[in-house]
Amino acid sequence: MELTLDAVSVEISGARLIDELSLKAGDGEVVGLVGPNGSGKSTALRCVYRALRPSSGAVLVDGTDLTTLSIRDSARSVAALTQDGTADLDFTVAEVVALGRFPHQRGNPVLSDRERELCAEAMRRTGVTHLARRGILSLSGGERQRVLIARALVQEPELLVLDEPTNHLDVRHQVELLAFLRDCGLTVLVALHDLNLAASTCDRLAVLQNGTLVETGPPADVLTPELVRRVFGVTPTVVRHPRTGVPQLLYTL
Numbered sequence: 001m002e003l004t005l006d007a008v009s010v011e012i013s014g015a016r017l018i019d020e021l022s023l024k025a026g027d028g029e030v031v032g033l034v035g036p037n038g039s040g041k042s043t044a045l046r047c048v049y050r051a052l053r054p055s056s057g058a059v060l061v062d063g064t065d066l067t068t069l070s071i072r073d074s075a076r077s078v079a080a081l082t083q084d085g086t087a088d089l090d091f092t093v094a095e096v097v098a099l100g101r102f103p104h105q106r107g108n109p110v111l112s113d114r115e116r117e118l119c120a121e122a123m124r125r126t127g128v129t130h131l132a133r134r135g136i137l138s139l140s141g142g143e144r145q146r147v148l149i150a151r152a153l154v155q156e157p158e159l160l161v162l163d164e165p166t167n168h169l170d171v172r173h174q175v176e177l178l179a180f181l182r183d184c185g186l187t188v189l190v191a192l193h194d195l196n197l198a199a200s201t202c203d204r205l206a207v208l209q210n211g212t213l214v215e216t217g218p219p220a221d222v223l224t225p226e227l228v229r230r231v232f233g234v235t236p237t238v239v240r241h242p243r244t245g246v247p248q249l250l251y252t253l
């Protein structure tokens with residue numbers, strides 16, 4: 001599924017949080033949104049998972065303006081892992097994961113055998129099978145994050161939108177999740193703070209600063225010391241990963 005942001009602007013209470021953001025993610029492409037705190041990454045993602053409506057411009061999936069689709073229709077193809085607070089109802093992990101099937105169900109909330117297998121597979125993949133009967137509120141931050149990833153997977157989306165998905169995850173789960181995103185074959189738009197992980201995961205990076213797109217391209221072209229200094233205010237040493245060749249930034253404290 002191809003995602004296009006076409007001159008998307010978001011204005012709230014007179015403040016322009018996103019200014020004419022245009023961005024494409026081709027079918028199966030992994031695009032990383034990076035930028036300093038408050039640069040507008042979450043705001044841009046909210047327009048894609050429809051928690052916000054752009055003040056002007058449009059978000060298109062395979063050429064169709066999202067706002068012309070029902071929420072249920074767009075939820076069948078777009079799954080999101082967000083930073084927005086989750087409802088504090090103490091569902092079990094298995095129930096939360098099964099909720100991912102909701103957009104596909106019509107009046108009959110009983111899971112088919114195939115859907116049950118889908119849930120089991122997503123829980124295996126995210127390493128939460130052993131937590132199935134636990135209440136979601138009793139989990140650690142990282143465990144909960146992995147459950148929400150499982151829920152997004154059972155949605156069987158064509159486009160995955162993730163806001164800081166590595167938050168709370170230990171290093172093994174960070175690496176596993178990002179390797180999954182890179183290899184899953186879905187179109188992915190992901191906001192990441194860690195530029196080294198972003199460089200290793202994404203086909204292309206889009207750099208936001210004060211709500212404006214300042215650079216986009218393959219990580220090796222984008223992550224120059226000058227760009228990082230100009231946008232983030234620190235000057236890194238850029239080296240190549242000895243095995244993969246992707247740029248990695250070293251900081252001197």
Ligand SMILES: Nc1ncnc2c1ncn2[C@@H]1O[C@H](COP(=O)(O)OP(=O)(O)OP(=O)(O)O)[C@@H](O)[C@H]1O
Nearest residue numbers: 012013015017035036037038039040041042043044
């Ligand atoms: N509802 C709102 N009303 C007013 N300002 C808002 C609102 N939502 C976000 N902002 C502001 O818009 C700017 C962009 O916020 P956003 O959360 O998109 O940034 P971000 O790049 O995701 O930041 P971070 O890296 O800190 O998560 C920030 O200055 C934020 O305070």
